[in-house]
Amino acid sequence: MEETEVFNYKYKNDPLVSVSFPITIPNFESLEELSRILLLKNNLPIYVSLDLTHQLHQFIDDFNLNYYDKRTTKLLQDFKNLPVIEDITKEWDKLIKEETVEYGDRRCASDEELFGTAYHKLVHSPALETMLQLECMYAISVRERVNEKDFQIKSLSEKQTEEMSKAVDKLEEGITELDINEMAARHFDDQSFLRVQLTSELETIKETQRREYREWLMQMLEESQANNSLSVTKTSPLLPCIPSQLFCSVQHNHNQHQASILEESFTIHLGSQLKQMHNIRILSADVMDLCAIQENEHLADTTPQLLQTALGLYSNDLCGLVLMTDNVIGSRLSKDFTEICQRTTEFHFPYVDDQLERISSTLQKYQADNASRIASSKNLQTGDVYITRHSNLAQVHVIFHMVCDDSLYGNDINSRHPVVLGLRNMLKSACSNDVTFLTIPLLLQYEMSEGMTVTWCTKRAELVFKCVKGFMIEMASWGGSDLKNLQFLLPKGISSDVFQSLTTMLPNIFKVSNPVILKSNP
Template sequence: MKKSKGKPNSSAEKEFVFEFRAGKYNCILKVPLQFPVQVNISDLHGRLMLLHKIPCYVENELKSTLSSFIEKETTLDYDKEAEVALQRLTTGDVDVNQLASAWARSYAESTLEHARPEEPSWDEDFADVYHELIHSPASETLLNLEHNYFVSISELISERDMEIKKLQERQAAEMDKVMHELGNTLSDHDVNAVASHHFDAQQVLENKWTSELMQVTCIQKKEYQDWVVKLHQDLQKSNNSSKINEEIKVQPSQLSEEADSGARMFEEQPQLEESFTIHLGAQLKTMHNLRLVRADVLDFCKHRRHGSSGAKLRRLQTALSLYSSSLCGLVLLVDNRVNSYSGIKRDFATVAKECTDFHFSCLEKQLEEVQQVLLYARVQRSSKQKEQFEIQKNGGDDKSKSVERNPSNILPGNGCTLNSEFYVSRHSNLSEVHVVFHLCVDDNVRSGNITARDPAIMGLRNILKVCCTHDVTTVTVPLLLVHDMSEEMTIPWCLKRAELVFKCVKGFMMEMVSWDGGISRTVQFLVPKSISEEMFYQLSNMLPQIFRVSSTLTLTSKH
């Protein structure tokens, strides 16, 4: 009969006896052990050596004898339990059929081939339905509805901004009056009270609008998903496809092309762009597309409220590739705090809120999940540091000790530091982007002495690797590793930084062959909008020299 892998049920105390010779003395060690043994054999052996001062030359013999004793006695306990179980079976104390059913049930529950197939989730069902509809004549209707929801949210945000602005103007005027009376009829305590009242009033107003926007977004998402499912069901039930197509095409579109004087419009700025085609690889060469673009990083995320035909095509292209193997990614440079309260993170969160995401969780929820994962990762790293500390106590080098003493360091082997880490958010409500890589950087990227081993550069490598493993075929990368220009970023600084990033990205792209087998990709190098045209064209001339852009060779023959 096959023995169980678990521990015996019965508990008993047995004496372990070990004889050894110390000089001219014969010594006997007797230790009572409780079976089943719950402690680690190595730990028990170590305690016995230390507690009874056993000579080191019998250390291995003691461990071998102890292991054999525990294994032998444990096997005997198993055999006794097996004999008792067989005896109960032969005497009829146990129902054979019931026992066989229990074994069959346990086997089926623990074996993958007998497991029930997982039921598809609502998100998966909705994704399949949407993917089918967006590739049908119903696509225009879907985009029109999404745009109508976008306009509704935009108007609500405009109303919120106007109300907050009016409140701030009233409070500023009131504060001016208070400051004018300071020292006459009012004291510092009165000024502080007015400032506190103003702060509370702003918080109440902002919380009110946040709650209202969240409620409207939830209603839009529910209505949209229900409508998409119903439309798909109606299309499946109908037999006259031409009639359905006609009905879909005449759905009223509120995509107005006329400019509204009161509407918030994104002005189209002249955008500089250069495109190149390259072939990379040692033996099997893969074709890639490279672009150098001068634009604001959020231009790839914003929707135009009164968009041109080009904006509509971009929106359609983004929707068509939402559930595909050709996703678009964007690298956003942020600090190491996972929130949306300051800087570019706040601006990006504002853009993400302007249009309801009908497929994924809102940005705030995704950031909360990232924070939970980050806390778990820190716990894991802390436990590894403790393990490293235990190793060093038994004999380790000074390097491991210095790592353990500084809890902000990552143990060797993880291959990254805090500033080279990134987190990912998914979006269906951005103009040209499905995936945003939030790359954590610090002020060091503004210095001119970073190298190819800098955390920001290694973060780009890790991002490109994720792009290969998760079907992101188009990725936009900040070429200078900054989103805004500053005084220290001179022409030599820009040229040196661009050369470094170009060469590193080229090396990473050549590594892609081993990551994905060689798939054609598009890499967009983004430079800040404030950069000069002269600097842009200098960078444009540098790119083909580093990547060795393909050129057409014309052959002529003389007759």
């Protein structure tokens, strides 16, 4: 687009003092400096300096103006000859309406937003306790139903097995193979019928709970706003009077469970001059323990984690977790996870199945629009990430489902591996969506397997540490929210020796902050 014009200069027609220099137009440089350079390069006498600068100014001003005039005038002339008012107007109209508040469509807050605001307000009020108790009661009733469902299905299959074995025993006594087959078919039908029936019952209960809960919550907000204080908490009619044990210390029978968790925490800093602090924890645990709410004998006991999840749900500090899955959305690999999600009612977001379905349809739509990707794979590719949101898990709000393949078992993955790249994309999206607490599998595996020797573990951990460190340094310039807490998860049952060697590796890769030592006598 730029043009080059040659600047010719002569001082008072003196043939000895002359310059000719090509200048790009439009030009916004400092002309005083340019004239200095010209002066030096052409060995001009110093007394022409003022005149030269003046002429340069004139030259640039003229040509800049000329540059724009020429182009804009051409636009107008073309338009005069061929008026295409409609296209131009439409283009501007669309952009203005899409991008500005003033002319855009007035949009009111969605239901989700309204409920979110209400919930956030109430959860940070004295009503919190009642809310959690109610949620807990709902959870218990669902859980009972689930258990009952499991029991019914189990007893049915037991009954059927018994019947079947009896029938098989009598095979010789007048019962034909045909009868047996019929029976088997009937058993199967019964089974699936019962299953569907119970599941739909459960669904109905959840749906009712969800509706009731949301209504109750909005009502409570209204009332509290009317009373202008949130101290009066209205108990739900559903809620039987339970002794308030919520904030009692929960110490019993968790101990043997927690003893098996190996963990160590570090405070690290990144950056060579300005130091940014982050917390890092390495722990060995079952990844599902981070999701599942501990079931408890005591009715009103909820783990404090649930409290934390509730408080942070609509805040700008979300907790995320990376789950490894394969290239099918809602794959069997994450079955355990979906079961945990279904164990209690999801009051805030669509059910996990619905969320996964929506994700599939988004993907399909995208693939339909972009033919190039179809060729490579109908499904997801390794390194793709899909995201679900949850309110009924123990320590997380957001699940990043990372698509991976068998190459992860291998020994030779490097920083260009798709899963590592996916990790980077995921960190970026965490950073731009205010996920500030993140759990990452340090070995990119949640289960111990045969090939995971000590050297394999060390090598893999080093790769992940280093890559994540690089990504975190990069993140600092993205202008999103900082990752405050990073948790590296190791498979449950990893030997304490390996754990030890990995924790000693961390301070060599990340800079661990020095403790501040306060001395009374400086």
